[in-house]
Amino acid sequence: MNNFTFYSPTEFVFGRGTEQQVGDMCLKYGAQRIMIVYGGGSIIKSGLLDKVSASLDAAGLPIIELKGVQPNPIDTKVYEGITLAKAFKPNLILAIGGGSVIDTAKAIAVGYYYEGDFWDFYIGKAKPQQAIPVGVVLTIPAAGSEGSGNTVITNTTTHVKAGLRQPMILRPKFAIMNPELTMTLPAWQTASGITDMMAHILERYLSNTTDVQIGDRLAEGMLMAIMETSEKLMANPNDYEARANIMWCGTIAHNDTCSLGRQEDWNSHAMEHEISAEYDVTHGAGLAVIFPAFLQYASEHNPHKVAQLAHRVLGIADSGNVKEDALKGALKLKEWLHNTLNMPVNFKQLGIENPDLELMNTRLHRLKGEIMQGYMPLDAQATMEIYRLAL
Numbered sequence: 222m223n224n225f226t227f228y229s230p231t232e233f234v235f236g237r238g239t240e241q242q243v244g245d246m247c248l249k250y251g252a253q254r255i256m257i258v259y260g261g262g263s264i265i266k267s268g269l270l271d272k273v274s275a276s277l278d279a280a281g282l283p284i285i286e287l288k289g290v291q292p293n294p295i296d297t298k299v300y301e302g303i304t305l306a307k308a309f310k311p312n313l314i315l316a317i318g319g320g321s322v323i324d325t326a327k328a329i330a331v332g333y334y335y336e337g338d339f340w341d342f343y344i345g346k347a348k349p350q351q352a353i354p355v356g357v358v359l360t361i362p363a364a365g366s367e368g369s370g371n372t373v374i375t376n377t378t379t380h381v382k383a384g385l386r387q388p389m390i391l392r393p394k395f396a397i398m399n400p401e402l403t404m405t406l407p408a409w410q411t412a413s414g415i416t417d418m419m420a421h422i423l424e425r426y427l428s429n430t431t432d433v434q435i436g437d438r439l440a441e442g443m444l445m446a447i448m449e450t451s452e453k454l455m456a457n458p459n460d461y462e463a464r465a466n467i468m469w470c471g472t473i474a475h476n477d478t479c480s481l482g483r484q485e486d487w488n489s490h491a492m493e494h495e496i497s498a499e500y501d502v503t504h505g506a507g508l509a510v511i512f513p514a515f516l517q518y519a520s521e522h523n524p525h526k527v528a529q530l531a532h533r534v535l536g537i538a539d540s541g542n543v544k545e546d547a548l549k550g551a552l553k554l555k556e557w558l559h560n561t562l563n564m565p566v567n568f569k570q571l572g573i574e575n576p577d578l579e580l581m582n583t584r585l586h587r588l589k590g591e592i593m594q595g596y597m598p599l600d601a602q603a604t605m606e607i608y609r610l611a612l
């Protein structure tokens with residue numbers, strides 16, 4: 222196991238009716254003026270915005286709203302938010318929604334203190350030193366941003382979708398998580414969210430670091446629990462216990478609990494970000510297309526962890542042939558994503574008949590370098606092969 226530091230100060234308030242505590246939570250973290258950030262209107266339709274506003278009102282907190290964050294959030298909304306924040310001077314940003322809303326809130330939170338363009342942080346030109354505290358009311362279990370130190374934004378000029386990872390300042394102060402709030406999700410979003418959290422676990426599981434049994438077993442257990450629970454949830458979207466298990470899993474899948482002390486691999490995510498940046502597809506659905514292809518490639522080039530996954534999680538018997546078992550595992554996972562979650566597992570099913578693979582691959586390596594390090598070193602030829610396997 223490698224050395225590590227782990228700083229995860231988020232207070233999670235989980236369960237039925239917890240959104241009513243939002244005013245008190247804001248006060249607890251010293252808020253006096255609040256900027257609310259939300260998406261395209263699901264929280265208006267569900268009545269959540271009214272409930273949150275009432276709780277903030279009862280706490281005597283003045284608010285300003287930034288609405289209209291879109292899935293695969295974009296830089297222009299961040300600029301709008303920074304301008305609004307500079308005028309209003311909030312000392313807490315409250316994100317009500319999912320990854321896109323939370324990531325926008327985090328981008329505003331760091332951009333607020335910076336004289337230059339906030340985008341500098343996302344392309345490694347500058348490092349943020351401070352951020353306005355962020356609080357969350359989560360409405361979709363997927364990206365894990367409620368517990369992560371990450372934010373991902375798309376630049377509308379360059380079409381680059383890039384992430385910033387700063388756990389010391391970007392993990393939210395608190396996250397309110399009521400599984401009931403996720404019952405209004407369309408099945409597609411529920412399933413895409415589940416796929417995303419599975420990918421977050423797998424990106425950590427695919428590691429060459431040895432003697433990381435705790436991380437491995439946590440990851441395997443979570444994947445098994447997700448697969449078991451998803452079947453119940455897809456059959457009955459109003460199953461509270463299934464919603465609750467999936468919601469909590471989305472958080473621990475991405476708050477680093479299962480990646481401590483090990484090398485991680487974020488190359489499937491980087492490859493997916495090119496797809497959602499160019500074609501504006503749902504992130505989890507893009508992963509359902511890329512991940513099986515990535516595992517298939519790994520079965521040939523570095524099969525040991527894929528075979529372990531196949532044996533321990535996917536019910537593949539150990540034949541003694543690592544490559545063969547790994548490939549069987551990759552195909553079984555692909556089949557499960559398609560059959561249980563109704564996810565697209567190739568570009569065509571994702572609705573992209575003729576993806577511009579050259580364009581995505583060129584942008585990918587421009588952003589990530591000639592060789593992408595991780596579970597397997599990937600040059601442009603390797604990533605192109607993976608994209609082709611996903612056709």
Ligand code: NZQ
Nearest residue numbers: 260261262263292293319320321360363364366371405406
């Ligand atoms: O905008 P509204 O109207 O609220 O609708 C949203 C949106 O259309 C809808 N929705 C959310 N909660 C709902 C609901 N509809 C009905 N009922 C509810 N309770 O769901 C749609 C998707 O929302 P979004 O926030 O985009 O989903 P998600 O949480 O999957 O976030 C995806 C974004 O997060 C990034 C992805 O790349 C993508 O841009 N990621 C962020 C990460 C991080 N910060 O750590 C890590 C991830 O790997 C990921 O890259």
Ligand code: ZN
Nearest residue numbers: 364417490504
């Ligand atoms: Zn993700």
